[in-house]
Amino acid sequence: MYEHIVEKNDYLSQNIRGFYHCDYTNMRERGYSYFLNELKNDNRDISSIWLDNAKSKLANILRQELPQVLKKMSWPQADVCVVPRAKPADYYHADQLFFSETVCRVATELRSLSNGCYFIKRHTKTKTTHRHFTDTIGSMPYPGISQDTCHISNNVHGRNIILVDDIYTKSINIDEDLIQALLDQGVHAVCLYTVAKTVKKYS
Numbered sequence: 001m002y003e004h005i006v007e008k009n010d011y012l013s014q015n016i017r018g019f020y021h022c023d024y025t026n027m028r029e030r031g032y033s034y035f036l037n038e039l040k041n042d043n044r045d046i047s048s049i050w051l052d053n054a055k056s057k058l059a060n061i062l063r064q065e066l067p068q069v070l071k072k073m074s075w076p077q078a079d080v081c082v083v084p085r086a087k088p089a090d091y092y093h094a095d096q097l098f099f100s101e102t103v104c105r106v107a108t109e110l111r112s113l114s115n116g117c118y119f120i121k122r123h124t125k126t127k128t129t130h131r132h133f134t135d136t137i138g139s140m141p142y143p144g145i146s147q148d149t150c151h152i153s154n155n156v157h158g159r160n161i162i163l164v165d166d167i168y169t170k171s172i173n174i175d176e177d178l179i180q181a182l183l184d185q186g187v188h189a190v191c192l193y194t195v196a197k198t199v200k201k202y203s
Helices: 032-040 048-072 098-109 145-149 174-184
Strands: 002-006 016-024 078-082 113-115 120-122 150-152 160-168 189-198
Touching: 002 174, 002 189, 016 048, 016 160, 032 048, 032 098, 032 160, 048 078, 048 098, 048 113, 048 160, 048 189, 078 098, 098 113, 145 150, 145 174, 150 174, 160 174, 174 189
Parallel strands: 016 189, 078 113, 078 160, 160 189
Antiparallel strands: 002 016, 120 150
C-alpha cells in the first residue's frame, strides 16, 4: 500500500492523507488494475465469472489494506464510506454496483471498522468523469457539487471516516469535493483510500 497527499485546492480546504493499492494508467490499457473497469460494467457485457473474479480480487485487497489504513491513521475505530457513482443508485443495474457492494460487505466483516456506506447517497445525476466525452447527463465537477447532488447523513458528525473510491485522479476533484462536504458536515477526521491512483498525465 502506498501513501500520498490529497492536496488542498479550490475544492478542499486542507491537505488530507490518502492511500492507494496500485497505479492506474487508462481504461483501455489492460493491466493489474483493469478489474476496476470490469466492476463498473458500463456496457453490461462482463460475464458473471469475470465479475465474480473482480469482486474477489477487490475484497482481498480491502481485507488486507483497510486495517493498515486504520493503523496508519492511529484511529481505534472508523466508519467506511464509499464515493457514490455519478448517478443515483436506481439509475444502475445491480451488476453495475459491485464495487460499492463489495466495500460495504468487507467493512461489515472487519474488526474496528463499521459499514458507513449508507452515509452518502447520490440523489441527482452528474456527468460520469471517466466517460465525459459521451455522457452528457448532469454537471461536471464544481466546488460544492457533492452537497448539491448527495444526501450526507448527520451520522457522520464526530466520526472517523475512511472514504473509499475505486480510482483517484488528480484534477478531477470528485474526491476532494466529497471530502470537503464531510468536513463541513462535522466529521472528526477523514482520509481517502482508493484501490488505484492515476499516473502519467494526472500524476
